[in-house]
Structure formats: C-alpha cells, structure tokens
Amino acid sequence: MSTTARIAVAVVVVAILAAVPWVGSDVIVQFGISTLLLAVLAQGWNIIGGYTGYASFGNSTFFGLGAYGVAIAMVQWNLPFWVGMIFGAVMAVAFAILLGLPVLRLKGHYFAIATLALAQVVAAIVSNIPLFGQNIGLVLPPLNNDAMFYELALALLVAATLTVAWLTRSRFGFGLIAIRENEEGAAVMGVNTTLYKVMAFALSGLFSALAGGIQAYWITFLDPASAFDISLNVKMIIMAVFGGPGTIFGPVVGAFVLSAISEVLSSEITSVAGLFFGIVVVAAVVLMPRGLADIIRHFRTSGWRYFIQNVKAHRI
Amino acid sequence: MDLLAQVLINGILLGGLYAIMALGLALVWGVLNIVNLAHGAFIMLGAYLAWHLYVYLGIDPFLGLPITAIVMFGVGYAVQRGILNLVVRAPMFNTLLITFGMEVVLTYLAQLAFSADFRTINPSYAGTNVALGPVVIPTVRLAAFGVAIALTVAMWLFLLRTKLGRAIRATAQNLVAARLYGVEPRHLYAMTFGIGIGLAGVAGGLYGTVSQINPYIGATLTAKCFAIAIIGGLDNPLGVIVGGLVLGIIESLAILYIGATFGDVASFGVLVLVLIIRPSGLLGRTA
Numbered sequence: 001m002s003t004t005a006r007i008a009v010a011v012v013v014v015a016i017l018a019a020v021p022w023v024g025s026d027v028i029v030q031f032g033i034s035t036l037l038l039a040v041l042a043q044g045w046n047i048i049g050g051y052t053g054y055a056s057f058g059n060s061t062f063f064g065l066g067a068y069g070v071a072i073a074m075v076q077w078n079l080p081f082w083v084g085m086i087f088g089a090v091m092a093v094a095f096a097i098l099l100g101l102p103v104l105r106l107k108g109h110y111f112a113i114a115t116l117a118l119a120q121v122v123a124a125i126v127s128n129i130p131l132f133g134q135n136i137g138l139v140l141p142p143l144n145n146d147a148m149f150y151e152l153a154l155a156l157l158v159a160a161t162l163t164v165a166w167l168t169r170s171r172f173g174f175g176l177i178a179i180r181e182n183e184e185g186a187a188v189m190g191v192n193t194t195l196y197k198v199m200a201f202a203l204s205g206l207f208s209a210l211a212g213g214i215q216a217y218w219i220t221f222l223d224p225a226s227a228f229d230i231s232l233n234v235k236m237i238i239m240a241v242f243g244g245p246g247t248i249f250g251p252v253v254g255a256f257v258l259s260a261i262s263e264v265l266s267s268e269i270t271s272v273a274g275l276f277f278g279i280v281v282v283a284a285v286v287l288m289p290r291g292l293a294d295i296i297r298h299f300r301t302s303g304w305r306y307f308i309q310n311v312k313a314h315r316i
Numbered sequence: 317m318d319l320l321a322q323v324l325i326n327g328i329l330l331g332g333l334y335a336i337m338a339l340g341l342a343l344v345w346g347v348l349n350i351v352n353l354a355h356g357a358f359i360m361l362g363a364y365l366a367w368h369l370y371v372y373l374g375i376d377p378f379l380g381l382p383i384t385a386i387v388m389f390g391v392g393y394a395v396q397r398g399i400l401n402l403v404v405r406a407p408m409f410n411t412l413l414i415t416f417g418m419e420v421v422l423t424y425l426a427q428l429a430f431s432a433d434f435r436t437i438n439p440s441y442a443g444t445n446v447a448l449g450p451v452v453i454p455t456v457r458l459a460a461f462g463v464a465i466a467l468t469v470a471m472w473l474f475l476l477r478t479k480l481g482r483a484i485r486a487t488a489q490n491l492v493a494a495r496l497y498g499v500e501p502r503h504l505y506a507m508t509f510g511i512g513i514g515l516a517g518v519a520g521g522l523y524g525t526v527s528q529i530n531p532y533i534g535a536t537l538t539a540k541c542f543a544i545a546i547i548g549g550l551d552n553p554l555g556v557i558v559g560g561l562v563l564g565i566i567e568s569l570a571i572l573y574i575g576a577t578f579g580d581v582a583s584f585g586v587l588v589l590v591l592i593i594r595p596s597g598l599l600g601r602t603a
Contacts, residue, residue: 102592108408109351113542114591117584124581234416241409278420285414289406314406316501
C-alpha cells in the first residue's frame with residue numbers, strides 16, 4: 001500500500017473505533033477501554049523495546065507511577081484528574097531519566113533483569129509510604145462515564161502511534177534504530193547514544209504512565225500489587241512482539257488480536273483460558289518469531305512454507 | 317548478639333538452598349544463552365513430585381531426591397529437544413517469551429492437577445532441632461543446606477573433570493569449535509537443559525521440606541534465582557554459592573533490622589547495584 005492509502009485506512013479505523021461507545025454495548029465498551037490501554041502500553045514498549053532494542057521490564061513501573069500520580073492527586077490532595085495525569089507523567093519521566101542513566105549502560109539480558117528488579121524494588125517501597133496508601137491502597141472518586149474513558153484511551157493510542165510513526169522518519173528515530181542494530185557503530189557515526197536511549201526510555205515511560213492514570217481513574221481502586229504487576233509488562237512485550245516489534249501498527253494489531261483471543265477464551269472456557277494463552281505464546285514464538293507484520297509481508301510469496309522456514313532458521 | 321548470630325545462621329542456611337535453586341538457571345543461561353523464566357515453575361514441579369513421593373509412596377523427602385532428579389532430568393531433556401532447540405538461535409526476546417509461555421502453562425497445569433492449596437512435606441523429624449551453643453538450627457534446614465552445598469560442589473567437579481562436563485563448557489565458550497571436535501549440539505543442549513531442570517527438581521524437593529509450596533511460588537523463585545546467578549556470575553558454578561549466601565544473609569538482616577516487607581527490596585536492590593557496578597557479577601570476569 002502507498003503511504004496515502006495507509007493514512008486513509010488508519011483514519012477510517014480510528015473513526016470506526018471512535019464511534020463504538022455510541023453503538024456498542026457496555027461490555028464492548030469496557031473491553032474496548034482495556035484493549036486500547038494495553039495497545040498504548042504495547043506501543044510505548046515498542047519505542048524502547050522495538051525501536052531501540054532494549055527489552056525493558058520496567059514499563060509496568062511507569063504504568064504504576066502514572067496510576068499513583070492520579071490517585072494521590074485526587075485522593076490525597078483533592079486536585080482534578082488532569083493535574084494528576086501531569087503529576088504521574090512527571091514522576092514516571094523523572095524516574096526514567098534518573099534510573100535510565102545507570103541501567104541503560106547494561107546490555108541484553110542484563111538490562112532486562114535490572115529493570116525487572118527495579119520494578120520489584122519500587123513496588124515494595126511504595127507499599128511502605130503513607131502518601132501512597134501503603135499496602136491498603138487508595139480508593140478514587142467514582143465516575144460512571146465509560147464513553148469518556150474510552151475516547152481518552154483512544155486519543156492516547158492515536159498519540160502514541162503518531163509518535164512511533166514520527167520515529168520512522170525522524171533523525172531521533174533513525175538514531176534509535178542505529179542503536180538497536182549496532183550501538184558502537186551508532187556512537188562512531190555521531191549518535192549521542194546515552195541521550196537517545198534515555199530519551200526513548202522517558203518517552204516510553206510517558207505513554208505507560210498516562211495509560212496508568214486513565215486505568216486508575218477508570219477502575220477507581222489502586223494498590224501496589226495491581227499497579228506494579230510484572231505480568232502486565234510481559235503482556236505488553238508479548239503483544240508488541242506478536243504484532244511485530246519496530247513497526248508502526250504491529251503492536252496495536254498484536255494487542256487487539258491477543259486481547260480478542262483471551263477475551264473469547266475466558267468467556268468460552270473460563271478455567272483453562274490462561275493455559276491456552278500460554279500455549280498460544282509458545283506456538284507463536286516457534287512458528288512466527290518475527291511477528292504478524294512479517295507474516296503479512298512474506299506469506300504471499302512463500303505461503304505455508306513460511307512457518308517451516310522460520311523453524312529451520314532458528315533451530316540448532 | 318545471640319539474635320544476630322541466629323539471624324546470620326538462618327541467612328547462611330537459606331543461602332545454601334538458594335544456591336542449588338539458582339545453579340540450574342545459571343548453567344542453562346551460561347551454556348545455552350537461554351534465560352529460563354520457567355525455572356521457578358520447574359522448581360515448583362520438583363517440590364510437588366517430592367511431596368507426592370512422600371505422601372503417597374512414603375518415600376523420605378531426602379531419599380526421594382534422586383528419583384525427583386531423574387524424572388525432572390527427563391522432562392528437561394524432552395522440553396529442550398522438542399521445543400527449545402527449535403528457537404535456540406532466535407533473538408533474545410523470543411527465548412524470554414517462550415519460557416514465559418512455559419511458565420504460564422506449567423503453573424496452570426499444576427493448579428489443575430494439585431489445586432491452589434498450600435502443601436508442606438512434613439517428615440517425622442520435621443520438628444527437631446540441633447542446638448549449636450545459643451543458636452538453634454532446625455534439622456531439616458541443616459540437612460537441606462548440606463545436600464545443596466554438596467551437590468553444587470559435585471556439579472563444579474563434574475563440569476571440570478568429566479568428558480560430558482568438558483563438552484558442555486566447550487559449547488558454552490565456542491559452539492563452532494566444539495562442533496569441530498565432534499560435539500553433537502542437539503543432544504548436548506538437551507543434556508545441559510536436562511541437568512539444569514534436574515537440579516531445579518532437587519531444589520524443589522529441598523524447598524518443600526523447609527517451606528510451604530503452591531502452584532504460584534515459581535515466579536518469585538525465578539526472580540531470586542536471577543539475582544543469585546548475577547551476583548555470583550555465570551562463569552563458575554561455585555559462584556551461585558556466593559550469590560546464594562549474599563542474598564540469604566542480606567534478606568535475613570533486612571527483615572530483622574528494617575522490616576518484614578523489606579527482605580525482597582534489599583535483595584533486588586543489591587541485584588541492581590551489582591549490575592550497575594559489575595555487570596558480569598561479583599566473581600565474573602570483567603568484560
């Protein structure tokens with residue numbers, strides 16, 4: 001497809017999605033909110049994981065900080081929702097910059113594990129601070145307006161996707177891709193790798209935090225266990241990788257497809273939905289290691305042989 | 317003072333158990349470059365296996381360890397041969413994701429098979445203690461510590477002295493060269509993963525004698541194993557003893573002096589510090 005056609009399709013899809021609260025049932029709208037927020041998280045992770053090549057397990061920490069920003073502002077200080085969103089975003093970005101500097105020096109597995117450990121540390125610290133409501137959590141004022149939450153989440157997803165689209169055609173984005181492909185080479189070519197990595201980490205954290213803020217006000221209850229849930233981070237990675245990391249629409253498509261699958265599974269076969277999800281993940285990694293985007297690109301030429309070729313390429 | 321001595325001893329005993337838990341993870345990571353997120357789930361399976369052997373067949377948990385080890389070795393060999401060998405050359409994300417998928421599957425299967433209730437392995441001597449001056453040591457913990465340290469040292473000798481151990485180390489260093497010398501990687505990878513999972517099984521059997529088990533203990537254990545493997549470094553199997561002891565003692569001290577909820581904060585905080593200061597671990601070679 002040409003660029004113009006792609007933009008046209010994207011605009012139509014956004015328009016259809018925006019119309020959902022006026023035509024869909026309450027259940028559909030609620031499913032929509034959680035899916036859109038997951039898509040934002042996957043897209044945010046795409047910036048640091050997909051484009052920069054750093055497997056962050058710390059994005060759920062940013063999500064939690066954003067959620068707490070809204071909760072603290074509204075519950076403890078009686079400020080409006082949008083002030084809380086800004087507060088949460090500032091907390092997350094500050095955290096990303098402060099910790100990004102030492103942690104982003106680590107490579108590969110080590111970076112992944114350091115961010116995993118940081119997430120645990122932050123969760124434990126938060127559960128001991130009175131301002132954050134400690135282990136008991138915080139209860140936000142209820143607002144029964146799912147349509148508003150839905151449109152907010154959609155707007156955030158559009159913003160995140162536009163940001164990623166900008167990465168594919170800007171100096172900053174090319175710098176990130178260069179870091180992913182060969183960090184020493186990028187440094188030699190004059191890319192300020194430290195600055196670029198920290199900025200990517202902060203940008204990634206910003207979107208995660210905003211999604212967390214919307215989630216907190218929508219669910220109206222927040223405690224450390226739900227705010228800093230590591231499995232949420234794994235979910236966003238799976239969605240981004242399943243859809244195609246380092247592509248503009250991959251993570252969004254991945255999030256939509258996987259959310260739909262797990263929704264259908266949990267309504268059809270409640271007890272073993274999680275089991276099936278695990279099996280889907282294992283099968284997807286073996287058969288389509290480069291995500292849905294890659295399948296769409298190559299399936300036309302190689303057909304079903306595509307899966308066999310993938311297995312052949314990576315087996316020992 | 318007596319309290320501090322007791323806490324230190326507890327930390328050391330816990331550290332020995334931690335060492336054997338992390339040994340399999342460190343071996344698989346160092347040789348296959350697979351970070352196995354399902355490692356804790358395999359420890360959990362080993363614990364349930366030991367529990368079933370004890371409850372249904374009356375086999376003493378310590379005497380049952382070889383059975384657990386052999387069964388889990390078979391499971392590990394099959395998993396590597398059937399699934400992981402297909403993705404072993406894929407990018408890091410993919411191996412992380414596939415082992416995470418396995419973790420989910422194993423946890424759910426365990427929940428379906430064993431229910432979510434807590435279980436403990438309680439042999440007749442579970443309540444007995446050994447007094448060491450003012451310090452009281454539970455017999456079971458001491459025995460678990462002894463088995464764990466003995467096995468870790470045995471593993472080190474195995475890698476150093478035997479033909480298979482040398483082949484495993486050679487593969488870790490340079491797969492191409494090892495192939496030229498006649499190493500068959502598919503089989504060797506499966507053997508390595510099998511040994512790693514066998515060790516996880518033994519660790520689970522020991523863990524079941526000193527703590528409660530349920531299907532969900534895996535994730536936390538995996539995170540701790542990471543911390544231990546990284547603090548000790550991946551170059552030498554004896555590193556996990558150092559990593560385990562460091563983590564066990566820090567956790568015990570943090571719980572005593574700061575508060576019960578800070579055990580994990582302290583251990584993961586130390587992990588982050590070690591990573592930032594020395595990414596190859598305390599004992600590892602500096603890159």
